[in-house]
Amino acid sequence: MDKERLRSLLRRAMIVLLTVSAVFLSWRTGYFNAPARETGSGTEASAAEEQRAPMPLRPIGILATRADGSRAAALYDASAVDAAFAPLAALLGEALGTASEPEAMSEAEFRALLEGESALLDLGAEYPLKLLASWLGAGGGNGGAAELLCLAGSASGVALAYRTADGGFFRCDTATNRELLSARLAELTGEAAGLAFEEAGLGSLDPFLILPETGPTAFAVAVSPAYPDAGALMDAFGMNRYVASAYRENDGTQVYVDGDRTLRIAADGTVSYRARAAEGDGQSAIESALRLSEAALGRLDGDAVLGFVRCEAEGERETVVLDYRVNNVPVTLAAGNAAVLEYRNGALSGATLLSRAFQLTESDEPVLPTRFAAAIAAAGEGGGLHLRYVERSDGLRCLWVYD
Amino acid sequence: METKKLERIILLILVLLNLVLLFLLLRGRIEEASARRARLESLTTLLAERGITLGPDADLEQAGLPAYTVQRDLALEDQRMQGILGAHGSEDQGGGIWYYHSERAKIVMHGTGELTILPLGAWGQRKGTPYEQAARILRSAGIECWVPPDSDPEDWDQALCCCWEGAPVFNAVMEFGFSAKKLDVADGVTVFNRETARSDWTGMDAVSLLLSFAETVRREGILCSRVDGLTPGYRMRVGLSGESTLEPVWRLVTDVGEFYVSGETGSIVTLAE
Structure with missing residues (x-):
């Protein structure tokens, strides 16, 4: 090998070495590192695993x-x-x-x-x-x-x-x-607390009503209709957004039809879904309803989450009712329950969702202390005593509700 | 000729680039060392103001630990049981409780992390000090263990902390009770076996921790005058069945007792929180 060729080889070897060295030094200085991400297979859970993950x-x-x-x-x-x-x-x-x-x-x-x-x-x-x-x-x-x-x-x-x-x-x-x-x-x-059955004069109330010494504190909440994203709704209901046909009705309701499934989104954000029931996926109706409603409305909730209210079963039909909760206080909307989902043989056959956005403000919402409310309820008809955000003409108010 | 010129230009650029990166790296190291010296000086000054001295075993070079989320993996758990029991049977008792058994011992593992080992026959009688016997049982299950430096290996009641990535989990303690030199029962809490998440932030290092502790001593009026040792580790908090978080916590040994200090907030914590 002549000298010139040897020198050329040496130069190329140096180029490679210096390039590797530059990469190594860049990594050690940290200037050019990609942002670290969480490790562990838990952050790469498949959609199927997310479906089956425990509900909070x-x-x-x-x-x-x-x-x-x-x-x-x-x-x-x-x-x-x-x-x-x-x-x-x-x-x-x-x-x-x-x-x-x-x-x-x-x-x-x-x-x-x-x-x-x-x-x-x-x-x-x-x-x-x-x-x-x-x-x-x-x-x-x-x-x-x-x-x-x-x-x-x-x-x-x-x-x-x-x-x-x-x-x-x-x-x-x-x-x-x-x-x-x-x-x-x-x-x-x-905080320290008692139960209604332990207190004098509260015998007409639910005996297991928890009575803290102080509280509750509530924040003022603003609510507004939220127009849901049609694509997200269709995905949540298993409709194919790319093949569904769409049209608008005279009252402004947007309608999407995919085979035997129909999705209607009214101008005020009310969502209505109907389908000829298919086979269920093995989930319980309650779990299915919570996951589906969260997928359909979750991004619009703001400071609210959807909470389970009741499940009514009659033969092969089940109806799951959900309401919004803000800071763990259930919300009673003027138009009705936040979500009513109907199942037949474990498969979704119909749903009505009220799409709303909630925002907690920094202002306190004045609420009667629990024991005061209990004393008033006991003096009346008694029964259950629950804290609720109730939608009225002047907005949401945090009130004690008796049943 | 053209190629030769190009190679020389590339070489020159790479040499300059390496020199610049080396300069940046060295500058960073010098700044780190300088910052570290300044922190140590602040620490020494602050501790002196509080009347606190550091014992010779207080290692200030120790780094903080990241938080983890860990889950119970039944397949890995079965492998652990294989290490203790050899060939064994297993039964799901419901509620996250599994029962493992062989001719060596019976083991019950809960979704809350509780573990009970009941030796059978001569298996409970093994060679070595009580500590060695207990540690060997845990290691056969792939669980590293830790004991405080002042613990007695000859004590016939042993309490060993299970470890995660080599660091003790202070409230994951297995208690081994011996009688007539034979293991009667081992009972306590272990760490779940599969990592699902790890935080990027490594928590307070030894120096930051002591700075925070010095402030806590002043604020809460704790009569501490000497820190003899500090050990980084974890506190385990079980959430749902089979899931827990490992929060970085430091164990400080002082002249007025031991304290557990959160590696995230610097506040004194109890292991039961």
């Missing part, structure tokens, strides 16, 4: 009674309830998943459980226990349903007790460790 559960209220008799409660306020629920979630899931066959119990026995070491959860609606167990990451669960749940220390460990919407009380033994329940209850923070 947020009770309306939680009351913990510790071994020393002290109490901690969280009611309505989303961050307070989330903080109170976090130590209990896995434990509740385990209790639901390992619950024995339910045995009927009396209201007096249920009350007795709450006087000892216990956690009372007001779910705000009646949920199937199997669904709750799956949402909390545990399998199993019995075929019952509950609007009030109680985890209580018992002689045999931890008992799960619950009240159904029609006022029945049931109790199950669980495999949950009592020491763990005690530890979790000790972790809970919140």
Whole structure:
């Protein structure tokens, strides 16, 4: 090899070395690094995994009674309830998943459980226990349903007790460790509170109404109609947006038709969907309704989320009703429920959605303290007492509602 | 000739580029070292003002740890059980509770992280100090463990912290109880086995942590005069069944006791929070 060729080879080798060195030095200085991203397969979950991911559960209220008799409660306020629920979630899931066959119990026995070491959860609606167990990451669960749940220390460990919407009380033994329940209850923070049945003069109210010493605090909320994105709606309902035919009716309603599915979006944002029912996908109607409504309306909600209200079953038909919640306070719209979804044999056959956008303001919304409201309700007809944002002609007002 | 000229120009550009990058790198290192010296001086001054000294074992070079989200992976869990039990059977008891069994032992694992090991027959009687026996059982399941430096390896009641990525998870403690030199039962909480997310931020390092602690001592009137040691680790918080977050937490050993300080906020925390 002659000298010139050797020099050329050396120059090229140096070019390669210096290029590699430049890349290495660039990386070490950090000036040219791409933004780091989260690792782990959890951030790359497939659409199917997202479909099956546990739904977040947020009770309306939680009351913990510790071994020393002290109490901690969280009611309505989303961050307070989330903080109170976090130590209990896995434990509740385990209790639901390992619950024995339910045995009927009396209201007096249920009350007795709450006087000892216990956690009372007001779910705000009646949920199937199997669904709750799956949402909390545990399998199993019995075929019952509950609007009030109680985890209580018992002689045999931890008992799960619950009240159904029609006022029945049931109790199950669980495999949950009592020491763990005690530890979790000790972790809970919140304000002191009592229950209606423990207070004089409140006998006509729901005996398990949680009564904090102070509060609640509520923020003023502005609500406005929100016109939904047709493409997102069609995706949520499984329609093919590229082949659906579209036309506008005289009243301004936009209509989309894809085979046997029809989607109508009114000028005020009301969405109506009809379909000839196909086969279900194996999800429960409640879970399907929550996921679908979130997909259809979620981006427009603003500061609201959709919460489960009730499920009415009649033969092969099920109707799931949802309402908006702002800061964990349910919203009652003048036009009706936020979402009503009809299922036949597990498949969606119809839906009506009210599309609204909510915005929390920084102003406080004056609300009667819970105990005052309870005293007024008890002096009247009694019954249940619930905090609601109610839509009136002058906007949303946070009010106590009696039923 | 043209090629030769081009190669020389490219070489010149690359040499200049390397020199500039090297300069930037060295400047960055010098600035880091200078900032570190300044922080150490601030720390020394602040601690002196608070009347706090640092023991010889207080390592100020330790870096912070990132937060993790971890999940229970049943397949990996079965592999762990294989390490402890050998060939074994398993049963789903519902509610996230799994029961594993072999002729060596019975094991129950909960979705809350609780783990119970009940040895059978002669398997509970093994060689070594109680600490060595306990650590060996955990290591056979792929779980590294940690004990405080002042713990007694000959104590027949051992409490070992499970580790994540080599750092102790202070509230994931397995307690091993021996009687007549034989393991009776091992009971406690372990860390779930699959990482699903990791934060980019690594939390406070040792110097930042001590600066924050010095401020806390002043504000809360804690009568601390010496920090003997500090260990970075985690506090585990179980959310849903089979899911937990690992938050960076430092264990500080002082002359008035041990404190656990959040590596994210610098505030004193309890492990049960």
